[in-house]
Amino acid sequence: MHLERLTSILEIVGQKGAVTVSEICTHADLPKPTAYRLVQDLVSVGLLEPLARGQFSVGSRLKQITHGGLSDSGLLDVIAPALARAATNHGAAFFLSRLRAGRVEIIHVATPDNGVSYLHPGVGKRPLHACSCSKVIAAYSPELLSRSALTGELRRYTDNTITSLRDLESEFEVIRAQGYAECIEELERGICSVATTLGVNGPGATLSIGVTASARVLTHARRKLIGETLRTMARDLSGTLGWREADADRKTG
Known part of the structure; x- marks a missing residue:
């Protein structure tokens, strides 16, 4: 009866x-x-959202669930070829991540086909505070922190891991200012990554594309270059997917 209502x-x-x-x-x-x-109850989980004058409309979470082009296979039809080209051009692994049930997961990895060595990031869930793919999504969806079990101190993976919510919120400000997130040996020593979302709101804000490589390869200058490359890719992919807000409101550093 409750579900029917x-x-x-x-x-x-x-x-x-x-x-x-x-x-x-x-x-x-x-x-x-x-x-x-x-x-x-429906508002609290994002299925409805309040409007002015006491009205309610379909919520952003329900829109994301029902958006026809947001299935994994539908996204990969568009995004996977671009990641494959970038992986070969840059000699590194490029990946696609998405927000699913309050967690960020890497769902696809493209690797170089030109014989160069590379680091594979693996697939699956990533911590919200210690990986570029999840930090960049959380930066544009800060409510994720209140929904999660994150309180006070965050799990430390390396000496570089952010372990306080205040520091993480400051990191989010940096991410929003430059338009991409960096993970500098925060999840595993010797490994860095860079990622950006496909948009700052709407469905694009729940998806990120990124690249991972050794700290030796992803130097400060290289991370900045990759960050701008990813932003360009994100704009192009968002346009192909029909999401016009792609990068219009994203701040630049």
Whole structure:
């Protein structure tokens, strides 16, 4: 019964675009206290979002779930070829990450096909505070920290790992200013990475592309060059995917 009521509310909001709790009561035949409580439950998990004048609309999380082009396979059709070209051109592993259920995962890695040696970052979940692919997504979605189990001190992986939320928030400011994130031996000694999101809001903010290599290869100057290369790639990929906000609001350093 509870799930059916939640589903009914989502159907009503999806069909009407924006509704008040009173309108939900009318269409779903629910008492106002019950409707209000269910709406707040849906808002708390991002399936609905409040508008002005007491109205509610479909939330950003539900839009991301239902966006037709956001399946892993649909994204890879567009993004994987670009990552493969970049991997060969730069002689390093390029990867795609996405936000899924409050965690950031590397879902695809492209490696060079020209015989050069490279470091493979692996696939799977990454900590929000100690990897470029997750830090850059969290920088544009700071609510992730409140949803996670991060409190006070963060897990230390190396001597370079950020271990306080205050320092992490300062790092996010730097990331937003330069438009990309760096991981300088924070997750594993001797390994660095750089990553940027495909946009600063909307679906693009939940996806990041990046590159990983040894600290010897990814020097300060090389990281800056790669960061700008990734931003250009992100703009092109976002345009191909039809996300016009791609880099319009991103600050530059």
